[in-house]
Amino acid sequence: MSITFVPTPAVPAIDASVDHAIQAIVTGASTDATCSTDLAAGPWDFDIRPGYGPGSSMGDVIPTGAPRQGELPSAYREADEEELHERIRAAKAALGDRVVILGHFYQREEVVRHADYVGDSFQLATAAKGRPDAEAIVFCGVHFMAETADLLSGPEQAVILPNLAAGCSMADMADIDQVEECWEQLSEVLGDLDAVDEEGRVPVIPVTYMNSSAAIKGFVGRHGGIVCTSSNAQTVLEWAFARGRRVLFFPDQHLGRNTAKAMGVPLEQMPMWNPRRALGGSSAEELVESRVILWHGFCSVHRRFTVGQIDQARAEHPGVRVIVHPECPMEVVDAADEAGSTDYIRRAIDNATEPTTFAIGTEINLVRRLAAQYPQHEIFCLDPVVCPCSTMYRIHPGYLAWTLEELVAGRTPNRITVSADVADPARVALERMLAAKPPVVDAPQTPVAASAR
Numbered sequence: 001m002s003i004t005f006v007p008t009p010a011v012p013a014i015d016a017s018v019d020h021a022i023q024a025i026v027t028g029a030s031t032d033a034t035c036s037t038d039l040a041a042g043p044w045d046f047d048i049r050p051g052y053g054p055g056s057s058m059g060d061v062i063p064t065g066a067p068r069q070g071e072l073p074s075a076y077r078e079a080d081e082e083e084l085h086e087r088i089r090a091a092k093a094a095l096g097d098r099v100v101i102l103g104h105f106y107q108r109e110e111v112v113r114h115a116d117y118v119g120d121s122f123q124l125a126t127a128a129k130g131r132p133d134a135e136a137i138v139f140c141g142v143h144f145m146a147e148t149a150d151l152l153s154g155p156e157q158a159v160i161l162p163n164l165a166a167g168c169s170m171a172d173m174a175d176i177d178q179v180e181e182c183w184e185q186l187s188e189v190l191g192d193l194d195a196v197d198e199e200g201r202v203p204v205i206p207v208t209y210m211n212s213s214a215a216i217k218g219f220v221g222r223h224g225g226i227v228c229t230s231s232n233a234q235t236v237l238e239w240a241f242a243r244g245r246r247v248l249f250f251p252d253q254h255l256g257r258n259t260a261k262a263m264g265v266p267l268e269q270m271p272m273w274n275p276r277r278a279l280g281g282s283s284a285e286e287l288v289e290s291r292v293i294l295w296h297g298f299c300s301v302h303r304r305f306t307v308g309q310i311d312q313a314r315a316e317h318p319g320v321r322v323i324v325h326p327e328c329p330m331e332v333v334d335a336a337d338e339a340g341s342t343d344y345i346r347r348a349i350d351n352a353t354e355p356t357t358f359a360i361g362t363e364i365n366l367v368r369r370l371a372a373q374y375p376q377h378e379i380f381c382l383d384p385v386v387c388p389c390s391t392m393y394r395i396h397p398g399y400l401a402w403t404l405e406e407l408v409a410g411r412t413p414n415r416i417t418v419s420a421d422v423a424d425p426a427r428v429a430l431e432r433m434l435a436a437k438p439p440v441v442d443a444p445q446t447p448v449a450a451s452a453r
Contacts, residue, residue: 014371014372014375015372016109016365016368016369016371016372016373017108017109017110017368018108018109018364018365018368018386018388018393019040019108019109019110021034021368021386022034022037022039022040022386023040025037025040025386026040032384032385032386033384033385033386034055034385034386034387035055035385035386035387036054036055036387038054038055039054039055039388039390039393041054042077042396042398043163043165043393043394043396043399044069044071044072044077044396044398046165046394047068047069047072047163047165047394048068048069048071050062050064050066050068052167052169052390052391053165053390053391053393053394054390055387055388055389055390055393056169056300056390056391060169060172060300062167062169062172063172063175066167066172067143067164067165067167068164068165069163069164069165069394069399069414070164072398072399072402073402076398076399076401076402077398079398079401081110081397084110084397084398084400084401085110085113085114085397087401087404087405088114088397088400088401088404089114091401091404091405091407091408092114092404094408095136095404095407095408097133097134098134098135098136098407099134099135099136099137099138099404099407100116100117100127100128100131100134100136100137100138101114101115101116101117101138101140101400102115102116102117102119102124102127102128102137102138102139102140102141102149103115103117103118103124103140103141104118104119104120104121104124104140104141104142104145104392105118105119105120105342105343105346105363105365105366105369106141106301106342106363106365106366106388106389106392107140107141107365107392107395108365108388108392108393108395108396109365109368109369110396110397111140111395111396111397111400112140112365112369114397114400115140119343120229120230120231120341120342120343121141121144121145121148121210121211121229122148122210122229122231123343124139124141124145124149125145125148125149125151125152126152128149128152128153128157128159129152129153132153132154132157134157135156135157135158136157136158136159136160136407136412137149137153137157137158137159137160138160138162138400138403138404139159139160139161139416140162140395140400141161141166141392141395142161142166142167142168142171142391142392143161143164143166143167143168143171143213143416144167144168144171144210144211144212144213144214146159146160146161146416147213147214147416147418148210148214148217148430149416150214150416150417150418150423151214151217151418151423151426151427151430152427152430158412158415159415159416159417160403160407160412160413160414160415160416161414161416162395162399162400162402162403162414163394163395163396163399163414164414165391165394166391166392166394166395167391168211168391169299169300169391170211170251170252170297170298170299170300171211171212171213171216171251172213173251173295173296173297173298174208174212174213174216174250174251174275174295174297175213175215175216176213176215176216176219178275179206179216179219179250180219181275182248182273182275182280183206183219183223183248185278185279185280186203186204186248186287186293189279189284189287189288190203190204190287190288191203193223197245200243201242201243201244201245202224202243202244202245203244203245203246204244204245204246204247204248204293205224205225205226205240205241205243205244205246205247205248206219206220206223206224206225206247206248206250207220207225207226207227207228207236207237207240207247207248207249207250207256208220208225208226208227208228208249208250208251208429209227209228209229209230209233209249209250209251209252209255209256210227210228210229210230211251211252211299212227212250212251214418214422214423214426215422216250216251217422217425217426217429217430218421218422218423218424218425218426218429219425220425220426220429221424221425221426221427221428221429221430221432222425224243224244225240225429225432226239226240226429226432226433226436227429227430227432227433228433228436229341229433230255230325230326230327230340230341230342231340231341231343231344231438232433232436232437232438233255233256233259233326234259234262234263234438235436235437235438235439236433236436237249237259237260237263237292238263239432239436241291246290246291246292246293247260247291247292247293248273248293248295249292249293249294249295250273250294250295250297251295251297252295252297252298252299252327253272253294253295253296253297253298254298254299254302254303254326254327254328254329254330254333255326255327256270256292256294256295257270257292257294257330258326258328258330258333258339259326260291260292261330265291265292266291269289269290269291269292270290270291270292270293270294271286271287271290271293271294272293272294272295272296273293273294273295273296274296275295275296280293280296298327299327300390301327301362301363301387301388301389302324302325302327302328302329302361302362303328303329304383304385304387305324305328305329305332305361305382305383306332307331307332307335309359309361309382309383309384310322310332310335310336310359310361310382311335313359313380313382317357317359317378319357320357320358320359321337321338321352321356321357321358321359322335322336322337322338322358322359322361322382323336323337323338323339323340323344323345323348323358323359323360323361324336324338324339324360324361324362324382325339325340325341325342325345325361325362326339326340326341328361332361336361342362342363342366345360345362345366345370346366346370349370349374349377349379350374352377355376355377355378356377356378357377357378357379358370358377358378358379358380359380359381359382360379360380360381360382361381361382361383362381363388363389363392364381364383364386364387364388365388365389365392367379367380367381368381
């Protein structure tokens with residue numbers, strides 16, 4: 001896989017801050033809408049309570065025992081934005097090369113401006129691997145991302161998540177107990193899951209999206225499976241089909257369905273597995289005839305996008321180029337001009353040589369940042385409601401300042417570690433992913449017709 005690290009951009013002339021937009025909505029300075037006015041408050045108001053925080057789907061029920069963040073000292077809660085920026089800058093200068101800060105594409109602008117690298121979860125984990133000199137890796141993202149960084153970084157390096165309450169509802173939709181139970185039920189229907197047929201294939205290969213816990217990655221590694229990203233999902237499915245008669249894909253049903261459909265797998269051969277129902281809610285015959293078994297999981301951010309939003313964008317902006325993330329529902333991907341990973345979206349805009357109107361179906365922090373970085377284009381989010389990823393948004397500059405000043409004082413807060421019994425097979429699954437390199441295809445300068453996707 002070709003990896004391009006995005007250096008931290010300078011603060012753009014156009015305000016890319018989602019927080020500023022939400023504050024303006026709450027105070028009445030803007031007529032835009034937000035999915036929750038509670039997003040204007042500091043995340044520390046919600047971190048001690050169980051839940052994914054304001055803006056999350058009411059259907060996203062956080063697992064019992066999910067990590068919670070301890071109380072942030074009042075000095076950080078009460079500091080204004082500029083004071084926090086100054087404290088972060090001073091702490092970074094004091095720490096020097098001992099610390100590297102990673103910022104996800106979906107992170108708020110006030111945090112990204114301090115990151116040494118900006119990218120998607122896999123790019124950032126790889127960036128961590130490429131900095132063996134750093135004593136601490138501060139991952140401004142969510143929990144599964146910090147786990148992956150711990151898997152790929154050196155054993156002496158500390159991976160830190162500034163706010164332990166920053167989880168991921170999609171990753172939580174497939175826990176290890178549910179997946180183990182699914183595997184047992186599949187063995188009752190499909191027979192010995194380790195048995196190789198005359199074509200050298202086993203009955204099923206497990207494939208997990210990068211957006212999953214280390215425990216799930218470890219399960220996949222133990223059972224001959226592989227991890228995928230949104231960039232290489234098709235290559236990974238091709239790898240899996242060469243080794244298994246069917247694929248168990250989790251946790252995101254939409255990435256699995258959209259990828260397999262583009263490869264020619266009929267929808268009727270992609271049954272859903274609901275972990276709350278016997279045989280996932282399918283019949284034994286449907287599972288036997290399946291090619292891809294889709295886990296009942298999804299991204300709450302990307303599920304917000306609709307065909308109606310695309311229709312409205314086309315009506316209001318003739319000639320608009322619509323690009324959505326493959327975590328969006330199938331009908332949205334089908335209605336768009338293109339679908340691709342966050343890095344694909346960024347490259348598509350970067351490659352556009354003529355001023356273009358883009359309607360983007362992905363997380364609002366990235367969309368607003370792209371709009372600020374590429375003022376020659378008109379770039380807007382398909383969803384007119386300002387609604388960031390609720391858990392990513394819990395990494396606030398107050399937490400980043402606290403984390404860095406703790407490191408300056410010789411203390412290591414919020415260290416994320418993966419136990420060896422999980423880490424060893426998880427690394428096997430990740431190494432298989434690294435070896436499954438997709439063809440190098442750059443984002444086109446002009447839209448790709450739906451029929452050509």
